[in-house]
Amino acid sequence: MRTALPLAAPGFALLAVLWLGGCNQDDIKSYEAPKDSAPAASAPMGGGMMTGNATPPSLPHWTAPSGWEELPGSGMRYATFLPEPPDTSLAVRVTPLGMMANDPLSNANRWAGQIGLPPMDEAGLAKVSHKIPVGDSEGLIIDLLGNAEEGQVADRILAAIVEGGDRVWFLMLPGPKDRVQKHAKGFEDLVKSIRFHGATGMPMGHPDISGVGDGMGAPADGGMGSMGGGMAGSAGGAGEHFTYTAPAGWKEVPSDVQFRDLTLQAGSAEVTVTKFPGSVGGLLMNVNRWRGQVGLSPVQDLSQQPLTDRKVAGGAAQRLDLVGSDGKAMAVVIVPRGALTWFLKISGSAEELKAQGESFDRFVDSAGFTE
Amino acid sequence: MKDTLRRVLAPIASLKLTVALLAMSMFLVFAGTWAQLDRGIWTVLEQYFRTWWTVIPLGIFLPRDWNVHGAIPFPGGWTIGGLMLVNLLAAHTIRFRWTKDRIGIFLIHFSLIMLLVGEFATGLFAVESRMTIDEGQTVNYAEDVRSVELAIVDVTDPSQNRVIAIPQRALEHKKTISHPDLPFTIQVDRFLPNADLVSDENAGPSALHGNRGAAVSAGVAALPKAVARGVGRDEADMPVAQITLKDGVTDLGTYLTALWFTFMPSRGTQIVDVGGHRYELWLRFVRHYKPYSMQLVDFKHDKYLGTETPKNFSSLVRLIDPEKNLDHEVLIWMNNPLRHRGETFYQASFKKGDMGTVLQVVRNPAWLLPYLACTIGALGMSIHFGQNLLRFLRRQRKTAAHAAHPHPAREPGRPAVAGAGAPHAARRVR
Numbered sequence: 001m002r003t004a005l006p007l008a009a010p011g012f013a014l015l016a017v018l019w020l021g022g023c024n025q026d027d028i029k030s031y032e033a034p035k036d037s038a039p040a041a042s043a044p045m046g047g048g049m050m051t052g053n054a055t056p057p058s059l060p061h062w063t064a065p066s067g068w069e070e071l072p073g074s075g076m077r078y079a080t081f082l083p084e085p086p087d088t089s090l091a092v093r094v095t096p097l098g099m100m101a102n103d104p105l106s107n108a109n110r111w112a113g114q115i116g117l118p119p120m121d122e123a124g125l126a127k128v129s130h131k132i133p134v135g136d137s138e139g140l141i142i143d144l145l146g147n148a149e150e151g152q153v154a155d156r157i158l159a160a161i162v163e164g165g166d167r168v169w170f171l172m173l174p175g176p177k178d179r180v181q182k183h184a185k186g187f188e189d190l191v192k193s194i195r196f197h198g199a200t201g202m203p204m205g206h207p208d209i210s211g212v213g214d215g216m217g218a219p220a221d222g223g224m225g226s227m228g229g230g231m232a233g234s235a236g237g238a239g240e241h242f243t244y245t246a247p248a249g250w251k252e253v254p255s256d257v258q259f260r261d262l263t264l265q266a267g268s269a270e271v272t273v274t275k276f277p278g279s280v281g282g283l284l285m286n287v288n289r290w291r292g293q294v295g296l297s298p299v300q301d302l303s304q305q306p307l308t309d310r311k312v313a314g315g316a317a318q319r320l321d322l323v324g325s326d327g328k329a330m331a332v333v334i335v336p337r338g339a340l341t342w343f344l345k346i347s348g349s350a351e352e353l354k355a356q357g358e359s360f361d362r363f364v365d366s367a368g369f370t371e
Numbered sequence: 372m373k374d375t376l377r378r379v380l381a382p383i384a385s386l387k388l389t390v391a392l393l394a395m396s397m398f399l400v401f402a403g404t405w406a407q408l409d410r411g412i413w414t415v416l417e418q419y420f421r422t423w424w425t426v427i428p429l430g431i432f433l434p435r436d437w438n439v440h441g442a443i444p445f446p447g448g449w450t451i452g453g454l455m456l457v458n459l460l461a462a463h464t465i466r467f468r469w470t471k472d473r474i475g476i477f478l479i480h481f482s483l484i485m486l487l488v489g490e491f492a493t494g495l496f497a498v499e500s501r502m503t504i505d506e507g508q509t510v511n512y513a514e515d516v517r518s519v520e521l522a523i524v525d526v527t528d529p530s531q532n533r534v535i536a537i538p539q540r541a542l543e544h545k546k547t548i549s550h551p552d553l554p555f556t557i558q559v560d561r562f563l564p565n566a567d568l569v570s571d572e573n574a575g576p577s578a579l580h581g582n583r584g585a586a587v588s589a590g591v592a593a594l595p596k597a598v599a600r601g602v603g604r605d606e607a608d609m610p611v612a613q614i615t616l617k618d619g620v621t622d623l624g625t626y627l628t629a630l631w632f633t634f635m636p637s638r639g640t641q642i643v644d645v646g647g648h649r650y651e652l653w654l655r656f657v658r659h660y661k662p663y664s665m666q667l668v669d670f671k672h673d674k675y676l677g678t679e680t681p682k683n684f685s686s687l688v689r690l691i692d693p694e695k696n697l698d699h700e701v702l703i704w705m706n707n708p709l710r711h712r713g714e715t716f717y718q719a720s721f722k723k724g725d726m727g728t729v730l731q732v733v734r735n736p737a738w739l740l741p742y743l744a745c746t747i748g749a750l751g752m753s754i755h756f757g758q759n760l761l762r763f764l765r766r767q768r769k770t771a772a773h774a775a776h777p778h779p780a781r782e783p784g785r786p787a788v789a790g791a792g793a794p795h796a797a798r799r800v801r
Binding site: 028035080 | 511529530534535536541548550588660
C-alpha cells in the first residue's frame with residue numbers, strides 16, 4: 001500500500017520554511033541609499049514645495065556678537081541667535097525666502113499688525129527704516145515700536161531684510177521694547193557681518209533650504225500659520241479638488257502663490273481658496289494672523305471673536321468676519337476636511353466686502369470638494 | 372513506524388475537522404465582510420485574516436446604534452488556513468493512495484494546497500508600495516503608505532546616505548532601541564498612530580512636545596487623535612513618535628518626529644550631530660529603494676470627447692537599470708502594467724493637474740501560484756470528471772448490451788439504472 005507521503009512531506013516542509021521566512025519582518029534595517037535629489041514621493045501634491053534640481057544657493061556666514069549664542073536651524077528657520085543665552089524667550093530668527101517675498105512695505109505692515117500698529121505707506125516705512133552696508137551690498141533695518149496691550153509680550157520688532165544669492169533673508173528680533181533696545185546694536189552688527197558664499201561650508205545644524213518656496217510671505221511668528229499646504233496627497237483628501245460656482249462679475253485670475261488653489265477677483269476684493277495640512281497651528285494663531293493682516297492687534301483668546309458656525313459642503317465650518325481700523329476687512333470660512341483644513345477668504349475694503357457679502361455667501365454655499 | 376505515524380495523523384486528517392474548518396472559514400469571511408462597514412479593507416485583512424487569532428466584536432453583525440458590546444475570540448485566517456493545509460496533507464499521508472483513477476483528485480487537492488500556500492506566502496512576503504513621480508522627475512524608491520518607519524539618516528558622506536530604518540512595530544512595542552550603526556540609543560517616549568500637529572501654546576496637557584528640532588522651531592506639539600477607520604476618503608493616519616536620544620547617559624534631546632514633516636521637508640528636517648556625523652530624523656512611509664530608477668517622461672489623462680469622463684490614464688516612463696544595462700521608455704497604462712525585476716507597476720493614480728503619476732508597485736513572489744493552482748485544479752477536474760464520464764458511458768454501453776442479450780443474473784453490487792455511478796464517484800471526492 002503506497003500512501004501520498006511524497007506529496008505531503010514537501011508540503012509540511014514548505015509550511016515550515018514559510019513560517020521561518022516570515023519571522024524576521026520587524027527587524028531594524030541598515031542600508032546605503034542614494035542622496036535624495038528630488039521631491040519626496042510621499043508628497044503627491046504640492047510638489048512645488050521643493051526645488052529638487054535647484055542650484056545650491058549662496059549661503060550667509062556671519063559673526064555673532066559677543067555673548068550671543070547661535071543655535072542650529074531647523075525646519076524653515078535657517079538659524080537662531082540667543083542674545084541672552086540660555087534664555088530662549090528673546091531670539092533673532094533668520095529665515096530665507098524666495099525673491100518674491102522681497103517687499104519691505106508689505107512685510108513691514110504685516111509685522112506692524114502683529115504689534116498693534118496701523119499699516120503704513122512708503123513715507124511711513126522710510127521713517128522707521130534705514131539702510132546699512134552688508135558686504136558689497138546693503139540691507140534694510142526696520143524698527144517697529146508697537147503699542148503694548150496687557151498680556152502682550154512683544155511690542156517691538158527689529159527686523160532686517162538682506163538679499164543674498166537668489167534669496168531674500170529675514171532677520172527678526174521681536175520682544176519687549178527695553179530688551180530689544182539692549183541688543184539693537186548687536187543686531188545691526190550681526191547684519192553688517194553677513195557675507196554670502198557658496199553652498200559649501202554650511203553652518204552646523206542648518207536645514208536644507210532648497211525647499212524654501214518663492215512667493216510666500218515673510219515669517220510671522222514661527223508657527224505653522226503660513227506653512228506649506230496643498231500637499232498631503234494620500235494623507236487625507238489628497239486628491240480633492242475644490243469646486244464652486246462663481247457669482248456674476250467674479251473672475252478667476254492666475255496666481256503663482258504656492259498652496260493656493262484658487263484666486264478670484266470680486267470687484268476690488270480678492271477671494272482666495274487655500275488648503276493646509278492638519279489644524280494649521282490652531283485657530284487662535286490663525287485668527288491673530290488674519291487680525292494682523294487687517295491691522296488689528298492680537299488677542300489672547302477667542303471668546304470675543306466674531307466666529308460663527310456654518311455648514312460647507314455638508315460639513316461643519318466656521319466663519320470669521322474682521323473689519324480693521326483702517327477700513328480693511330476680511331471674511332474667512334474655515335473648513336476642516338479630514339486631515340486638511342481649507343480656507344475660503346475674501347479680503348478688501350470694508351465697503352467692497354459689504355457689496356460682495358451676498359455673493360461671497362453664495363460662493364461659499366456653492367463650494368464642493370471632489371476627487 | 373507507519374502505524375505510529377498513522378495513529379498520530381489520524382485525528383488531524385479527520386473529515387469532521389475539515390468540515391469544521393470550512394464552517395469556521397465561512398464564518399470568518401462573514402464577520403470580515405461586516406467588519407468592513409467600520410474599517411478599511413487593509414485593516415480588516417490584518418485583523419481578521421492575516422493573523423493567527425482575532426477577536427470578533429458582536430456589534431459588527433448588528434445595527435451600530437444598538438451599541439452592543441462584547442466580543443468572541445476566534446481563530447484568525449492563518450490558523451484556519453494553516454489547519455486546513457495540515458488537515459489536507461495529513462489526509463494524503465494516511466488515507467489517499469496513488470492510483471491511476473485518482474490522478475484527478477490529486478491534482479484538485481494539489482491545486483488547493485497551492486492556493487493555501489500561495490495566500491500564506493503572499494501574506495508574508497508580498498510588498499505593495501507606491502511610486503510617485505512628477506513629470507521630468509527621476510525616482511528610485513517606492514513607499515508603503517500603510518506603515519511608517521523611523522529613519523535615522525546619516526547624511527555625513529556627500530556621496531550617499533546610510534539609513535537605519537526602525538519599523539513601526541518596533542516603535543509601538545519597544546521602549547529603547549539601539550543599533551550598531553547608531554552612536555546613540557533611541558528611547559521611544561510615546562508613539563501615536565494618529566495625531567494632529569497643533570500650536571504648542573494652546574496644545575493642552577495631553578499633547579506631546581519636543582525640546583529640540585522641528586517641533587521647537589515650528590512651535591508645534593502633537594495631539595493624539597482616534598485612529599482613522601479607513602472607510603472615508605478623507606481619513607488617513609498621521610503618526611507621531613516622541614523620542615529621546617541618549618549618548619550613554621548624555622541626553623541629546625527630545626524630538627517630535629511626525630509623518631506630517633515629510634510633506635514639508637523644508638521645515639521638517641531635524642538634524643542631530645553626534646561624533647562627527649550628521650543624522651537626520653524622519654518618521655516617514657516605509658521606503659523600498661530600488662537598484663533602478665524611473666523617470667516620468669509624460670503623463671496623459673485622456674477624456675471622452677466633450678466630457679470630463681476619464682477614458683484612459685497612461686504614464687510614459689524611462690526605465691534606467693544600470694545593472695541590467697537597460698535604458699528605454701515604457702508605456703504603462705490601465706490594465707497594462709510594467710513587469711520588471713519581479714515587480715509589477717500598475718497605473719494607480721495621478722497628481723493634481725496631471726503633473727505627475729502614481730504607480731502601484733507590487734512585489735509578490737507568490738503571484739504565479741493562484742494562476743497555476745487554478746490551471747492545475749481545472750485540469751484535475753477535467754481528468755476526474757472525464758474519467759467518471761467514460762466510466763458512465765462504458766456502463767451505459769454494457770447496460771445496452773445486457774438489454775440486447777439479457778443475462779440470467781445481474782452482476783452483484785451493480786446499479787440497475789444508468790448513471791447511478793456518478794454519485795458513487797462524487798462521494799469519493801472530498
